[in-house]
Amino acid sequence: MASSGNKNINAKLVLLGDVGAGKSSLVLRFVKGQFVEFQESTIGAAFFSQTVAVNDATVKFEIWDTAGQERYHSLAPMYYRGAAAAIIVYDISNQASFDRAKKWVQELQAQGNPNMVMALAGNKSDLLDARKVESEEAQTYAQENGLFFLETSAKTAANVNEIFYEIAKRLPRLQQTPNPSGMVLVDRPAERANTASCCS
Amino acid sequence: MSSRSPTTTLDDEEEALEEEAESPVQLNAINGSFSEEIVAEGDDDFVEDQHFESNSKAESSGVNEEISYTWRNVPEIDEVERPLSPGSSGYAGEMGSTSGGDEINDDDEDNSDIREVEFDGVSGSQSQWVSGKRHADEDDASVSWRKRKKHFFILSHSGKPIYSRYGDEHKLAGFSATLQAIISFVENGGDRVNLVRAGKHQVVFLVKGPIYLVCISCTEEPYESLKGQLELLHGQMILILTKSVNRCFEKNPKFDMTSLLGGTDAVFSSLIHSFSWNPATFLHAYSCLPLACATRQAAASILQDVAGSGVLFALLMCKHKVISLVSAQKASLHPDDILLLSNFIMSSESFRTSESFSPICLPRYNPMAFLYAYVHYFDIDTYLILLTTSSDAFYHLKDCRIRIESVLLNSNVLSEVQRSLVDGGMHIEDLLVEPTSRAGAVSSHLGQPRPGVSAPGRMADGFVGGIGGPAGLWHFIYRSIYLDQYVSSEFSSPINSLRQQKRLYRAYQKLYSSMHDKGIGPHKTQFRRDENYGRSFLFYPVALRMN
Numbered sequence: 001m002a003s004s005g006n007k008n009i010n011a012k013l014v015l016l017g018d019v020g021a022g023k024s025s026l027v028l029r030f031v032k033g034q035f036v037e038f039q040e041s042t043i044g045a046a047f048f049s050q051t052v053a054v055n056d057a058t059v060k061f062e063i064w065d066t067a068g069q070e071r072y073h074s075l076a077p078m079y080y081r082g083a084a085a086a087i088i089v090y091d092i093s094n095q096a097s098f099d100r101a102k103k104w105v106q107e108l109q110a111q112g113n114p115n116m117v118m119a120l121a122g123n124k125s126d127l128l129d130a131r132k133v134e135s136e137e138a139q140t141y142a143q144e145n146g147l148f149f150l151e152t153s154a155k156t157a158a159n160v161n162e163i164f165y166e167i168a169k170r171l172p173r174l175q176q177t178p179n180p181s182g183m184v185l186v187d188r189p190a191e192r193a194n195t196a197s198c199c200s
Numbered sequence: 201m202s203s204r205s206p207t208t209t210l211d212d213e214e215e216a217l218e219e220e221a222e223s224p225v226q227l228n229a230i231n232g233s234f235s236e237e238i239v240a241e242g243d244d245d246f247v248e249d250q251h252f253e254s255n256s257k258a259e260s261s262g263v264n265e266e267i268s269y270t271w272r273n274v275p276e277i278d279e280v281e282r283p284l285s286p287g288s289s290g291y292a293g294e295m296g297s298t299s300g301g302d303e304i305n306d307d308d309e310d311n312s313d314i315r316e317v318e319f320d321g322v323s324g325s326q327s328q329w330v331s332g333k334r335h336a337d338e339d340d341a342s343v344s345w346r347k348r349k350k351h352f353f354i355l356s357h358s359g360k361p362i363y364s365r366y367g368d369e370h371k372l373a374g375f376s377a378t379l380q381a382i383i384s385f386v387e388n389g390g391d392r393v394n395l396v397r398a399g400k401h402q403v404v405f406l407v408k409g410p411i412y413l414v415c416i417s418c419t420e421e422p423y424e425s426l427k428g429q430l431e432l433l434h435g436q437m438i439l440i441l442t443k444s445v446n447r448c449f450e451k452n453p454k455f456d457m458t459s460l461l462g463g464t465d466a467v468f469s470s471l472i473h474s475f476s477w478n479p480a481t482f483l484h485a486y487s488c489l490p491l492a493c494a495t496r497q498a499a500a501s502i503l504q505d506v507a508g509s510g511v512l513f514a515l516l517m518c519k520h521k522v523i524s525l526v527s528a529q530k531a532s533l534h535p536d537d538i539l540l541l542s543n544f545i546m547s548s549e550s551f552r553t554s555e556s557f558s559p560i561c562l563p564r565y566n567p568m569a570f571l572y573a574y575v576h577y578f579d580i581d582t583y584l585i586l587l588t589t590s591s592d593a594f595y596h597l598k599d600c601r602i603r604i605e606s607v608l609l610n611s612n613v614l615s616e617v618q619r620s621l622v623d624g625g626m627h628i629e630d631l632l633v634e635p636t637s638r639a640g641a642v643s644s645h646l647g648q649p650r651p652g653v654s655a656p657g658r659m660a661d662g663f664v665g666g667i668g669g670p671a672g673l674w675h676f677i678y679r680s681i682y683l684d685q686y687v688s689s690e691f692s693s694p695i696n697s698l699r700q701q702k703r704l705y706r707a708y709q710k711l712y713s714s715m716h717d718k719g720i721g722p723h724k725t726q727f728r729r730d731e732n733y734g735r736s737f738l739f740y741p742v743a744l745r746m747n
């Protein structure tokens with residue numbers, strides 16, 4: 001859960017998604033500013049932390065980068081339990097990974113924290129030629145399910161910081177702060193996402 | 201042998217192809233009556249067995265024995281090969297120099313076409329080479345696949361491929377089904393197939409419930425060694441999945457397990473590679489990084505501290521060697537579990553990125569349940585593993601790690617570890633030379649820092665003399681049964697080339713298995729001679745009975 005101490009917030013964030021969707025790559029881009037072509041498949045889950053400043057508050061993300069490998073699915077609750085936020089990642093060039101993402105959303109809705117801020121990331125947006133999942137389709141799905149949606153690229157860094165900043169802003173404790181930061185988000189999420197996250 | 205990094209792989213002998221183009225095995229003589237065939241001594245071209253059995257009727261392998269093996273040269277040595285460059289056992293160095301001239305030249309000429317295939321597979325980054333599956337393009341129809349010297353397969357009792365060392369599992373469905381047919385044919389006759397010999401090839405089978413493991417090899421390793429390797433391979437799978445994976449087969453006999461092992465090719469290939477360089481794989485013992493006593497105690501006491509607080513096992517490791525190891529109360533850690541755990545961690549690049557918390561099963565501790573492993577690398581070689589039964593202990597373990605790290609830094613343990621790595625273990629030339637240097641050398645293993653000047657001197661001696669240590673001693677391994685540990689000297693001149701090192705390794709392996717062979721042994725004292733390449737070695741395995 002997000003917990004605050006005078007505008008210093010610790011927020012547990014979990015990344016879920018299919019093998020190879022780019023969860024680790026997104027985290028490494030966000031935390032270390034790096035990208036590697038041959039990112040090894042994650043074992044269990046890796047832990048990172050990164051602090052962002054949003055509207056005069058600091059949010060310290062405690063990030064769980066989980067493994068997409070099938071054998072770890074049943075253990076996912078161990079990582080998303082108590083999370084304030086989740087990024088569900090799919091690969092825009094892989095339809096199966098989008099289907100898998102929907103399953104994660106369902107699971108989180110059924111088991112997770114109802115106040116959890118959920119983001120849907122259509123990753124590898126640099127691979128336009130290989131696109132299999134239309135962004136309209138994902139956008140519609142996200143709206144219907146109270147998620148906010150961005151297409152990201154860990155490779156080019158497009159929308160990577162943005163998705164984390166957007167989550168930070170939506171964390172319940174920050175809802176009071178009236179002024180959104182000056183950042184312009186292309187895929188501004190629907191109302192419903194706000195209602196889902198402001199009941200604290 | 202301990203100096204070889206697990207990343208030197210290209211020189212694997214079994215990685216090389218056989219000379220003759222010949223299918224691995226003619227599996228045709230099936231009559232339901234296979235029985236174990238213990239390796240016949242005569243057919244070994246490497247070590248001529250000339251046993252001088254001082255006590256061949258020795259009591260059934262005594263528990264109170266301590267064994268050491270030594271390898272001496274006999275005087276007629278004249279050939280000195282190029283010594284290893286000092287950096288050749290370095291982690292990064294090995295990765296970059298896997299094609300080191302030595303091995304290529306050593307290998308059979310007619311492999312050259314296949315070699316190219318290997319290099320093609322390697323192109324790309326160096327780390328890719330170790331991690332990825334090799335020769336994935338091959339299948340049982342490929343000539344190169346058939347010529348591989350050592351295959352490992354895991355398959356399900358319904359014949360579905362689970363793992364293959366070479367080639368794509370899915371393309372090997374037909375081959376898998378054949379192996380399954382052999383096993384079940386014999387089983388239907390109320391028997392069990394352990395070993396099939398076909399020319400130079402041995403086909404070793406191991407049945408573990410619904411999971412079958414098969415090794416096809418023409419490396420002339422003893423049956424017992426190959427079987428032990430299959431056991432370890434199975435253990436590695438249990439470490440990743442637990443034995444409860446067997447239940448999947450109860451529900452659905454045709455269950456496809458490959459998806460459950462996704463991303464673990466590197467784990468298996470590095471384990472298989474270790475069968476050809478890491479004595480721990482047949483000694484069932486672990487080895488410690490040489491460190492000063494005070495240094496190790498500093499590490500042990502902080503690990504002991506955290507072990508009191510809900511940590512089941514705490515291990516501080518440097519590569520595959522133990523720096524310190526602490527267990528809570530009555531729990532004990534089997535050396536094979538240490539081997540499999542460290543192999544898993546070192547071969548999974550994922551652990552190096554940050555701290556991780558992952559389910560892991562220790563097959564010898566409890567094959568049915570996961571433990572949770574907190575893993576953190578302090579530097580490129582040194583890592584901490586904290587194992588717990590509690591799935592929500594992460595933050596606690598993270599705090600433990602922070603405490604441990606600060607103690608290790610304050611007491612210079614990490615820098616001592618790096619120093620020990622650079623020093624490179626125990627050198628035979630340091631032993632028994634003269635009273636003064638002897639004291640220094642012996643204590644360097646026991647822990648006192650090696651005097652700085654001795655290192656260059658030692659190397660020079662080795663190069664010039666070319667005859668190893670005093671009294672013609674070239675190499676030794678000592679295994680303590682009480683401690684489950686072994687100590688071995690580093691390779692030094694004249695055992696310089698990787699090929700020679702591997703031959704020595706194989707000889708130890710063979711010796712060990714013959715000493716523990718209930719069929720013809722145990723032979724407590726043996727004398728073996730190796731006259732390959734115009735050289736004679738004498739092998740003195742020494743079994744010391746204490747009491």
Ligand SMILES: Nc1nc2c(ncn2[C@@H]2O[C@H](COP(=O)(O)OP(=O)(O)OP(=O)(O)O)[C@@H](O)[C@H]2O)c(=O)[nH]1
Nearest residue numbers: 020021022023024025037039042068124153154155
């Ligand atoms: N072109 C492109 N490739 C990417 C991008 N993000 C990740 N990749 C590549 O996709 C592959 C998989 O990325 P990972 O970050 O390991 O995927 P993951 O979701 O963490 O996978 P698991 O850990 O196995 O669950 C890697 O080879 C990355 O280099 C991206 O934005 N664009």
Ligand SMILES: [Mg+2]
Nearest residue numbers: 023024041042
């Ligand atoms: Mg990952």
